[in-house]
Amino acid sequence: MPHLITTSDLTNDEVLTLFDDAFLFQDLQSNNILEGKLVVTVFFENSTRTRSSFEIAAKRLGAQVVNLEVQTSSTKKGETVEDTVANLNAMKPDAIIIRHSKCGLPASLIDYVDCPILNAGDGKNAHPTQALLDLFTIYEHFNKDIKNKKIAIVGDIKTSRVASSNLELLPRFEITPILVAPEHFMPESDFKKVRFLKEVIDEVDIVMSLRTQLERHDQQYYQTLEDFGKDYCITKDIFGNRDILLLHPGPVNRNIDISDEMLNDPRSKVLRQVSNGVAIRMAILKKLILDN
Ligand code: ASP
Numbered sequence: 001m002p003h004l005i006t007t008s009d010l011t012n013d014e015v016l017t018l019f020d021d022a023f024l025f026q027d028l029q030s031n032n033i034l035e036g037k038l039v040v041t042v043f044f045e046n047s048t049r050t051r052s053s054f055e056i057a058a059k060r061l062g063a064q065v066v067n068l069e070v071q072t073s074s075t076k077k078g079e080t081v082e083d084t085v086a087n088l089n090a091m092k093p094d095a096i097i098i099r100h101s102k103c104g105l106p107a108s109l110i111d112y113v114d115c116p117i118l119n120a121g122d123g124k125n126a127h128p129t130q131a132l133l134d135l136f137t138i139y140e141h142f143n144k145d146i147k148n149k150k151i152a153i154v155g156d157i158k159t160s161r162v163a164s165s166n167l168e169l170l171p172r173f174e175i176t177p178i179l180v181a182p183e184h185f186m187p188e189s190d191f192k193k194v195r196f197l198k199e200v201i202d203e204v205d206i207v208m209s210l211r212t213q214l215e216r217h218d219q220q221y222y223q224t225l226e227d228f229g230k231d232y233c234i235t236k237d238i239f240g241n242r243d244i245l246l247l248h249p250g251p252v253n254r255n256i257d258i259s260d261e262m263l264n265d266p267r268s269k270v271l272r273q274v275s276n277g278v279a280i281r282m283a284i285l286k287k288l289i290l291d292n
Contacts, residue, residue, distance in 0.1 A: 131165035
């Protein structure tokens with residue numbers, strides 16, 4: 001049974017085949033590839049983009065979608081997540097998409113299901129479809145010529161599952177990450193590390209800005225987010241006229257992660273990432289459900 005728990009579940013060839021499909025789905029028009037199939041989403045953490053993106057992707061492929069309303073579900077009556085998922089599985093869905101704050105939870109559910117599990121984010125551990133859509137956006141932008149590109153990943157890298165999945169996936173395609181963060185947001189890593197973006201701005205092709213993951217901090221690092229933004233906000237001042245692709249997984253804290261001006265700048269592909277996210281999720285749902 002194929003699942004998508006981390007990006008390492010896919011070979012490079014499988015990733016490139018997904019990208020071929022995602023290019024075909026990029027107009028986000030409807031088809032009937034998954035007609036008669038049923039997808040269940042179970043989100044124990046907040047989500048705007050990922051949940052709606054998966055739902056739209058499934059519906060564009062002709063599948064039906066059931067969203068479990070976690071707030072009013074029986075987990076609130078004491079049922080374990082494993083039992084909740086085993087019960088959903090007993091209703092014979094064709095895929096279960098799950099987000100949870102506990103690292104490793106989606107992987108632990110594999111033994112309870114007969115259909116693919118798709119990890120939509122587990123704590124700070126992994127967010128595989130986000131990394132796939134990020135790489136796809138890079139691949140599209142550089143007309144598939146991504147070898148030897150350098151990406152600065154900026155901000156709260158340590159508790160970001162987006163960073164963690166990108167740090168697994170991008171180097172496999174010979175994209176070199178440079179980690180840009182204050183000490184308390186810097187993970188242990190062999191990749192090049194610098195404190196400020198200006199130290200490497202002349203050598204990077206891509207900048208990925210990250211939101212500060214306040215919900216995962218056990219202590220307060222800044223008096224206010226504005227204090228963090230003073231050093232780490234992506235502004236026109238830092239970018240100048242350089243030809244750099246600007247990415248962010250969302251939600252963006254405006255003028256803290258990225259300035260209004262840079263969000264409106266043509267070098268920012270933040271909304272392109274969102275559209276590409278639907279195309280990538282269409283490709284992955286198609287693969288996992290039909291290969292099954
Ligand atoms: N939306 C992404 C995630 O769920 C990034 C973020 O929340 O900052 O991890």
